[in-house]
Amino acid sequence: MRLQHPQTKADYEPPQGKLKIYSTLVRWPVLSDLLLIIIWMLLWKISSLMEYAPHASIWFPPAGLTFSAILLLGLRAIPPIVFCCMAATFWENADYGTQLPLHQLLETGALFALAHISAYATGACLLKLLISRRDDHQLPSLLLAFTIIGPLSALLASYFTQTALVISGVIPDSTAGHQLWLPLWVGDLLGILVLTPLLIGLLRRIYPRYGVWVSELGLRQVAGSSWEFLLKLATAAVLMVAVMSLTASFQIKEMAFAIFFLCIPQMWIVYTETPLRSGISIALMSFFTAVLVKYLALGEDALIFQFSISVLAASTYFGLLIPVLASSNSRLREMTRKDSLTNAYSRQHFFQQAEQEILRARYYRQPISVIVFDIDAFKQINDKFGHTIGDLALISLANLVNTQLRQADILGRFGGDEFMLLLPGSDQTDATATAERLRQALPQMRIAGISRPITGSFGVTEITPTDTISSAFEKADALLLEAKRRGRNLVLSPLPL
Known part of the structure; x- marks a missing residue:
């Protein structure tokens, strides 16, 4: 079986356009802060368009951005967010036409910044502490912590914000004023639960030096067809519009609970698409839900x-564990099957495959042989040229052998510089000829950093009807050791050449 060596980091080069953007952001950090301010203000303006009560938006995305920024950037995120809170206060004053004096605007903006940032900094720092204490970054525990800490941070922020607005005189110190925390909390809650994962991904691109821990969560998967994803989104959109339109038309409050049926297309997306697409879908659902609530007068x-979108978001994150864990298990199975350096089969998997091939050969009465070989004086290569060059020699050897094999042949790495070859359909003579062909090809390898030719020693044996793969390996291994005693660069088998 021909195995191709996987692409290494050295083989991969990022697209030049992205590389240039990242280099610019690293060289000029102020550009990253400027982008953060622009995005925060844009999200704030979108939320202000969706207000269904004074100071209370259906959906408050800046909460998710503040939480994400502090989680990812720490103290670095605070100055831009303070500026955004002050700017939002002045902008809101212009929108409402309240004409507050400058000193009151400055006081209101400062109190809002203190309330907003202190609440989300508390939650983000707590979550970051939990992340730093988990060397393995267990995803289920982190998701559980996020779904608890995020809503509590939003609750804290809503109470602090209400208090700040009362102190600054923006809202009255009355029963109505003290009940503002609930709509504030739900809007912030939606912004945090729905958008935090996506915004962390966005901020990682704006701040390339931050958030290495995110890549260790195991969320990367290969995306499927874009058209299939769009079909699933369209299904969710049709269901959402139908439920909310019927609720607005018939004015039956209980019909609104049908929105929970959105869990069906959303779980369809979660279980069949990548985590990124799942995050995009829940973000789009929350956005269009907010738009429809506003423009269908469903205040x-x-x-x-x-609450339905918040519950759906939490369900999405825990639902992600199934495909993520399946993907992790697949990677672990691949790691047990393949040698990570040479991409040859691991010793355990080679022996498992060999047992099956031996049974098949005996059933069809076909010959089958095994070759054991290694690089001559490999320890000297490591000692003289270094282990990196030694690893390169092993990789080159595996690649060379793969080019000489048939589709049915199996290459495995026993350990160190010792390899195994299983040759179904090859008798002793054919296997010896294969080994000799490989021995003659080895000195032709050109490895950077090694000036002398690479040679190898080979032990060859045909597997008899009474042999197991272990006993056949021991025979071939003994012949390999004998070839080394006779001077190396030699093929030995029970039959003369």
């Missing part, structure tokens, strides 16, 4: 729709 049912 009285806003809490139902907000």
